[in-house]
Amino acid sequence: MGTEPVRVHVLAVGGTIAMTPRAAGHGVSPSLGADELLAALHAEPAGAHVSSSSFRRLPGAHLTLDDVVSLHAKVAELANRGCGGVVITQGTDTLEETSFALDLLGDAAVPVVFTGAMRHPGQPGADGPANLLDAIRLAASDAAVGLGVTVVMNGEVHSARYVQKRHTTQLSAFASPGLGPLGWVAEGRIRIPLRPARLPALPLPVPVRPAPVALFTATLGDDIRLLPLLPELGYEGAVLAGFGAGHLPAWAVTDAEALAARMPVVLASRTGAGELYRDTYDFPGSERDLLARGLIGAGAVSPLKARMLLSLALGAGLTRDAVSLAYDALSA
Structure with a gap:
C-alpha cells in the first residue's frame, strides 16, 4: 500500500x-x-x-x-x-x-x-x-x-x-x-501464512431486505412439532441443524418434506464443523433421504451462518437453485 x-x-x-x-x-x-x-x-x-x-x-x-x-x-x-x-x-x-x-x-x-x-x-x-x-x-x-x-x-x-x-x-x-x-x-x-482461495461474491444486490428465516436445532426425542407452523408465523425459509452429518428423526421426515415444498429449507449439521454428507447414510431421516425430499444441503456452512446466507439470499430474490449453488460455492 x-x-x-x-x-x-x-x-x-x-x-x-x-x-x-x-x-x-x-x-x-x-x-x-x-x-x-x-x-x-x-x-x-x-x-x-x-x-x-x-x-x-x-x-x-x-x-x-x-x-x-x-x-x-x-x-x-x-x-x-x-x-x-x-x-x-x-x-x-x-x-x-x-x-x-x-x-x-x-x-x-x-x-x-x-x-x-x-x-x-x-x-x-x-x-x-x-x-x-x-x-x-x-x-x-x-x-x-x-x-x-x-x-x-x-x-x-x-x-x-x-x-x-x-x-x-x-x-x-x-x-x-x-x-x-x-x-x-x-x-x-x-x-498470514494461510490464504484460502477467495470465492466470487454472491449475487446479492444492495440494498437487501433480509428475509425472516427460522433456525431449528434437532435434539434427542423432540417431535419437531414447530415445523408446520413456520409459514403461518411469517417465516420465508428455515435452517434445520440436524444430527451428525445431517440427520433428523424418522418421525420428522414428513413435516420436513412438507415444509420444503412451501419454502427453502436448508439442512446443516448441529456440530458446527465439518461438511454435511450427501451420499452415505440411507434410512428415513438420513442425509440421502432428506436431500431427495427437497431439502438444500448446507455443505460445510455452520447453522448460524447458513441462516445468514439464506436470509440475505431470499431477501435479494435468489431462486432456490441459486441458493443451493451458493452453499456449494462456500464449501468448495
Missing part, C-alpha cells in the same frame, strides 16, 4: 469492548464511543492514520441483519472517501454472524477487520485495546488485501467465513474449526 500511512477508519458498534458500569453500579452496558476506544491505545500504530466514528452503541445480541446491511453501506462510503481499511468493533455474541454476513454482501474495496473483547474495560487484563490495535495493524497492511472480511481476536487472524465463538469467557474463545487461523500478530507484525 506504499510508504504513506494508510487511512484506517474505526467504526464502533458497541459490545463488551465499549462497556462501562451502569449508573446504579450493577453490571455493564455499552457506552464508550469510537474516540474513547482509540484513546485507550495512547498512540496510533506505525503505518496507519486512524479516524473514527460511532455507528451503534448496542450489545451484540441487539444487532440485526438490517444493521449489517447499513454497515455494509457505511463501509462502501468510507472506501469511496479514500479510506484504505475499516475496523469494526462490536459485541462478540454475534461477531461470527455479522462478519460473515458482511462478507456475503460483496467484496469490499478495502480490507474490513472485525474485533471486540471478551473482558470489558473495567476488568483486569481487559483485551479490547490489544485486539483493536492488532485489527488496525491488519487493516493497514498489504497482507489484508484479498483476504475478504477478517476477524482479529487474541492475536489471531481468522476468516469471517470460518470463524466461530467457541467459549463463553476465555480470551481464546474464537476459533476456525477445520481450518484454523489464517495467521497471527507478533511484535506488531502481521503474519
